Amino acid sequence: MKHAKLTLGALLATFALSACDSGGAEYAKKLGEFADQACACKDTDCTTKVAKEQADWLAANADKASKLSSDDAEAVTAAGTKLAECTTKIMTEAATAAMPK
Numbered sequence: 001m002k003h004a005k006l007t008l009g010a011l012l013a014t015f016a017l018s019a020c021d022s023g024g025a026e027y028a029k030k031l032g033e034f035a036d037q038a039c040a041c042k043d044t045d046c047t048t049k050v051a052k053e054q055a056d057w058l059a060a061n062a063d064k065a066s067k068l069s070s071d072d073a074e075a076v077t078a079a080g081t082k083l084a085e086c087t088t089k090i091m092t093e094a095a096t097a098a099m100p101k
Helices: 003-016 025-040 044-061 062-065 068-100
Strands: none
Touching: 003 025, 003 044, 025 044, 025 068, 044 068
């Protein structure tokens, strides 16, 4: 459950920041990189590590969120959706594998 809380927190921060407008292509690009990293993961330890790195990066770069254009905000939202889908898939597979047969 700790993994889910950390990942969910990072995702919520991503979606909250996606509402901003005016500048920030590098910001959107970095969030896309986090999504790619999460999608490359094979286990929940990896997704948790990516989520923590993303959360730390978001906290350190919060000022950049206010400079997102509407296109950048769409890219941030798409990255958040991609990250959520990949993380959910990995966590679901891990939970299924852990179930007694």
